Amino acid sequence: MAKIGIAVFPGSNCDRDVHHVLNKVIGVQADFIWHTKDRITGYDAMIIPGGFAFGDRLRAGIIAARSPIVQEVKRMAKDGLPVLGICNGFQILVESGLLPGALMMNDSLRFVCRWTIVEVKNNRTPFTSQFAPKQTFGIPVAHGEGRYMADSKILKDLKKKNQIVLQYFNDNPNGSSDLIAAICNEEGNVMGMMPHPERASESIISEGARNDGITIFRSLVSNLKQKAIA
Amino acid sequence: MSVLTKQELDYLQENLKREANEIEQDIVGAEWSEHCSYKSSKKYLRLLPTKGKRVVVGPGYDAGVLDVGGGYVLTVHIESHNHPSAVEPFGGAATGVGGVIRDIMSMGTRPIAVLDALRFAPITGMGKNLAKSKWLFKNVVKGIADYGNCIGIPTVGGEIEFDPSFEDYCLVDVASIGFGRKEDIVANQTDVGDVIVLGGGSTGRDGIHGASFASKALEAENRSAVQIPDPFLEKLLLEATMEAVKQGCIKSIKDLGGGGLSCCLSEASDNLGKGFDIELSRVYAKENGMTPNELMISESQERMLYVTDMARLPVLESILEKYEIRHSVLGIVQEHRNLVIRHGGKVVAEMPSHLVTHAPLADRAIKRPAYLDKLKTAKPPRTPANLGKVLLSLLSNPTIASKRWVYQQYDHEVGVRTVVKPGIGDAAVLRLDNNKFVAIKLDGNSKHCYLDPYQGTLGCLSEGRRNVICAGADPIGIVDHLQFASPEDPEIYWTFTQAINAIVDFCKFMDIPVVGGKVSFYNETAKGPIKPSPVIGTLGLIESASHIARSALSPGDSIFVVGNTVPEMGGSEYYEHVHGITGGPVPKVDLQVDRQNGNAALGLIKNSLATCVHDCAKGGLAVALAEMAIAGSTGFRVDLDAVPNSCSRIDDLLFSESHSRYIIGTKEQEKVRRALQSAGTTFAEIGSAAGHIEFAKDKKKAIKLTLKQLQASFYSLEKVMQ
Numbered sequence A: 001m002a003k004i005g006i007a008v009f010p011g012s013n014c015d016r017d018v019h020h021v022l023n024k025v026i027g028v029q030a031d032f033i034w035h036t037k038d039r040i041t042g043y044d045a046m047i048i049p050g051g052f053a054f055g056d057r058l059r060a061g062i063i064a065a066r067s068p069i070v071q072e073v074k075r076m077a078k079d080g081l082p083v084l085g086i087c088n089g090f091q092i093l094v095e096s097g098l099l100p101g102a103l104m105m106n107d108s109l110r111f112v113c114r115w116t117i118v119e120v121k122n123n124r125t126p127f128t129s130q131f132a133p134k135q136t137f138g139i140p141v142a143h144g145e146g147r148y149m150a151d152s153k154i155l156k157d158l159k160k161k162n163q164i165v166l167q168y169f170n171d172n173p174n175g176s177s178d179l180i181a182a183i184c185n186e187e188g189n190v191m192g193m194m195p196h197p198e199r200a201s202e203s204i205i206s207e208g209a210r211n212d213g214i215t216i217f218r219s220l221v222s223n224l225k226q227k228a229i230a
Numbered sequence B: 001m002s003v004l005t006k007q008e009l010d011y012l013q014e015n016l017k018r019e020a021n022e023i024e025q026d027i028v029g030a031e032w033s034e035h036c037s038y039k040s041s042k043k044y045l046r047l048l049p050t051k052g053k054r055v056v057v058g059p060g061y062d063a064g065v066l067d068v069g070g071g072y073v074l075t076v077h078i079e080s081h082n083h084p085s086a087v088e089p090f091g092g093a094a095t096g097v098g099g100v101i102r103d104i105m106s107m108g109t110r111p112i113a114v115l116d117a118l119r120f121a122p123i124t125g126m127g128k129n130l131a132k133s134k135w136l137f138k139n140v141v142k143g144i145a146d147y148g149n150c151i152g153i154p155t156v157g158g159e160i161e162f163d164p165s166f167e168d169y170c171l172v173d174v175a176s177i178g179f180g181r182k183e184d185i186v187a188n189q190t191d192v193g194d195v196i197v198l199g200g201g202s203t204g205r206d207g208i209h210g211a212s213f214a215s216k217a218l219e220a221e222n223r224s225a226v227q228i229p230d231p232f233l234e235k236l237l238l239e240a241t242m243e244a245v246k247q248g249c250i251k252s253i254k255d256l257g258g259g260g261l262s263c264c265l266s267e268a269s270d271n272l273g274k275g276f277d278i279e280l281s282r283v284y285a286k287e288n289g290m291t292p293n294e295l296m297i298s299e300s301q302e303r304m305l306y307v308t309d310m311a312r313l314p315v316l317e318s319i320l321e322k323y324e325i326r327h328s329v330l331g332i333v334q335e336h337r338n339l340v341i342r343h344g345g346k347v348v349a350e351m352p353s354h355l356v357t358h359a360p361l362a363d364r365a366i367k368r369p370a371y372l373d374k375l376k377t378a379k380p381p382r383t384p385a386n387l388g389k390v391l392l393s394l395l396s397n398p399t400i401a402s403k404r405w406v407y408q409q410y411d412h413e414v415g416v417r418t419v420v421k422p423g424i425g426d427a428a429v430l431r432l433d434n435n436k437f438v439a440i441k442l443d444g445n446s447k448h449c450y451l452d453p454y455q456g457t458l459g460c461l462s463e464g465r466r467n468v469i470c471a472g473a474d475p476i477g478i479v480d481h482l483q484f485a486s487p488e489d490p491e492i493y494w495t496f497t498q499a500i501n502a503i504v505d506f507c508k509f510m511d512i513p514v515v516g517g518k519v520s521f522y523n524e525t526a527k528g529p530i531k532p533s534p535v536i537g538t539l540g541l542i543e544s545a546s547h548i549a550r551s552a553l554s555p556g557d558s559i560f561v562v563g564n565t566v567p568e569m570g571g572s573e574y575y576e577h578v579h580g581i582t583g584g585p586v587p588k589v590d591l592q593v594d595r596q597n598g599n600a601a602l603g604l605i606k607n608s609l610a611t612c613v614h615d616c617a618k619g620g621l622a623v624a625l626a627e628m629a630i631a632g633s634t635g636f637r638v639d640l641d642a643v644p645n646s647c648s649r650i651d652d653l654l655f656s657e658s659h660s661r662y663i664i665g666t667k668e669q670e671k672v673r674r675a676l677q678s679a680g681t682t683f684a685e686i687g688s689a690a691g692h693i694e695f696a697k698d699k700k701k702a703i704k705l706t707l708k709q710l711q712a713s714f715y716s717l718e719k720v721m722q
Helices: A015-026 A068-078 A088-095 A152-160 A214-229 B006-016 B022-031 B082-087 B089-106 B130-151 B231-246 B260-272 B292-297 B313-322 B353-357 B387-396 B446-451 B453-470 B490-510 B573-578 B591-606 B620-632 B650-655 B669-678 B707-714
Strands: A003-008 A029-034 A045-048 A083-086 A102-104 A112-120 A136-143 A147-149 A164-168 A180-184 A190-193 B055-057 B064-069 B072-080 B110-120 B155-162 B171-181 B195-200 B252-255 B275-279 B303-308 B327-334 B338-343 B346-352 B418-420 B428-431 B437-444 B474-483 B514-520 B535-542 B558-562 B612-615 B635-639 B662-666 B683-690 B693-697 B700-705
Touching: A003 A015, A003 A068, A015 A029, A015 A214, A045 A068, A045 A088, A068 A083, A083 A088, A088 A102, A088 A190, A147 A180, A164 A190, B006 B022, B006 B353, B022 B260, B022 B292, B022 B338, B022 B346, B022 B353, B064 B474, B064 B514, B072 B089, B072 B437, B072 B474, B072 B514, B072 B535, B082 B089, B082 B130, B082 B171, B089 B110, B089 B130, B089 B171, B089 B231, B089 B252, B089 B303, B110 B130, B110 B231, B110 B428, B110 B437, B130 B155, B130 B171, B130 B231, B155 B428, B155 B437, B171 B437, B171 B474, B171 B535, B195 B231, B195 B313, B231 B303, B231 B313, B252 B260, B260 B275, B260 B292, B260 B303, B260 B338, B260 B353, B292 B338, B292 B346, B303 B313, B313 B327, B338 B353, B346 B353, B387 B573, B387 B620, B387 B650, B387 B700, B387 B707, B437 B453, B446 B453, B453 B474, B453 B490, B453 B535, B453 B591, B453 B612, B453 B662, B474 B490, B490 B514, B490 B591, B558 B591, B558 B669, B573 B650, B591 B612, B591 B662, B591 B669, B612 B620, B620 B635, B620 B650, B620 B662, B620 B693, B620 B707, B650 B700, B662 B669, B669 B683, B693 B707, B700 B707
Parallel strands: A003 A029, A003 A045, A045 A083, A083 A190, B110 B155, B275 B338, B474 B514, B635 B693
Antiparallel strands: A102 A147, A112 A136, A112 A164, A164 A180, A180 A190, B055 B064, B064 B072, B072 B171, B110 B171, B195 B303, B195 B327, B252 B303, B275 B327, B338 B346, B418 B428, B428 B437, B437 B535, B474 B535, B558 B662, B558 B683, B612 B662, B635 B683, B693 B700
């Protein structure tokens, strides 16, 4: 049976939500792992959830990126295990060097919490394999620093290597370069995304939209199952 | 200098049988402040009905507790942070959120939502102080957002009113609800020898005299009385407290709020019926050389007091250490019932806790204000020729306009419980773990309450009940936040007693218990007193997902109105905002009719006969219909002649804020008609969904607008705040 670890930092606040979706909605085992853990065994994938790790002190994600657990996450990423960072988790992945670029203050200079639509640009990652090519779906964002920025060389590379996984569709809630909502590393096993799939995984809380966010987690679980069979 | 009055000092001396020393006077001064002691209000608060079949814990504790079935409880509390927010809006509002969240934690429950009721002076129009009012508004919202977002508790709703009586000032009310297992509610029982632990932030010189600062009129901008927020630390305290509750290593908890250690220690000791022996040098201080007085009355934020026994102390300590929360054992529980404060071993204060926590009640004079008779009637305005323009002006009135600019700055979804999100329904709806849902809304109306405090307060209660009913919920409890100027002014004190009378009458009639509340007096500046501003928080329980209702009109809907429209224009947004008229009779609540109409509307919802439901409130029938149209991106055609009313003027009919009215959209006209008839309500079918917005009168079009025009006006707050 696949087992997913959820990294928990002081100040993480979407950890319980991701835990709920994986365990209760999908029915896959997911456990909280405290940030001081420096040896992680028996887990097939890691999720770094949203929130305000270390209160966003200094800069969002920068302190968490230096924690023991992230050194383990780096090792797991190198070993090819899937790693998903959501919102603050994306910021942590960027600060830890697992993903390129930076996440800056929204262009509105305000925190923004609302639903948007994203388009799947790459459905060959472990997190998007169950989406149709170019599928669009509704999903909420909630962040103050979600504006993805990178220099032109990185942006060119991202496009060339098919690393832009999700793009905002007819919308740009934060002013991101190239409408970027999610990117992955070159190997495709590490993805960071600003929108919150765990908030779009059940129809009852997906006001006016479908619960397509769950496809992110279903893709991951199905990928882990295939790996287990192979 | 003592903050106590001569009479209070005499009373203290008489009871102590000696003169109180300076430290004792400071401790008592904090606890006997109006803010902490309720000395002007206690007598009246005792009149409120607080019992009910769901009430586990009523008012008087950190939060009220309601049984919602299946072994689960809801906790609820409301507080304000008016003075601090008026001086330092960001920090004042943020620490207001922090305080109410700690109250919910103190019961052993996890906070699942925050709501805010905010009041400012106008931010549009001819006002002199627009920039200041906007600055207060913008930073209060930012303070709430930064705190709530960081701690991961969704801010799911509230209300905002703009009125000139709040010039240079603001009201910031924060309510929070918590959810948990009944067995996890902290029992608050301790034994001699138990240890008292202070955890959280260090104690500094911030917030010194905060409680007494809030207990007099705002004269000078006393920034040192405003506390400094640290939501990250509060988040750590929250997780540590929840873990400690689960592990069963807490015998009693209390948060530190107004009055700091003085109030927390004396109230905890008195509630537990035990004495506390405290060593102040064990308090972690932010700076060297803090005096015992300063340590006792500092209101530094994000601090919690835990009582546990020696056996379980190591467990509590290990949890606090896991979260890297500073903590120290301050003292020990004793058999005597005194608060004994030591500093370096030497006793610096020693008083019976019961004496400290029971200020001599103030006897306040009461006088009906003279202004009421002058404002009883008002000369009606001329009916404007272009009523469509009036409707658009009301929709762009910041009191009525969409609060999207506000709620999109709040993370209102974290926790994956928010079913009905801001801007979609009459109340926020959150899912619970027992397949039920809670609906919650805050309501206030300073304009009505100024002209008639009794009917105005009844109106807030009626509106709260209507709002949760429109979400599909049975009302199960209320919290009240009573905000007035100085109680020492007999006319102002009279308005307070009227508000109390209204709550007593309404809650007894409707059989809804008051489960918590707060009183805030001295809300006044050099510019004068605020209008009486009671804010009512109403909680409702929804038994099934299929009962959850929203306000969005949909194509094909027939539109019904339940309730009568009466020309009660006093305090209406139409009089005040459009014509600048203050005066006239305010809407009256007929309790019998109010109950009947509400029950009928709820019956339709529960029987799946309504596609959408919305109550009529600020801006009246026309604004309510416009809001439904905007929410559903669907226009309507309404025949005003069909609306049950006793108005002789079309503008009164469109914009009167008569209570007890519901607008219902349905695709089952016959069944709705039969149900409303058998419920004995006054109702009518008044129109249907359409492409445009149209009100007809005497077979002629009285208003014709497009949906786009409505939207442009309704979503205008972004432009105002640019």
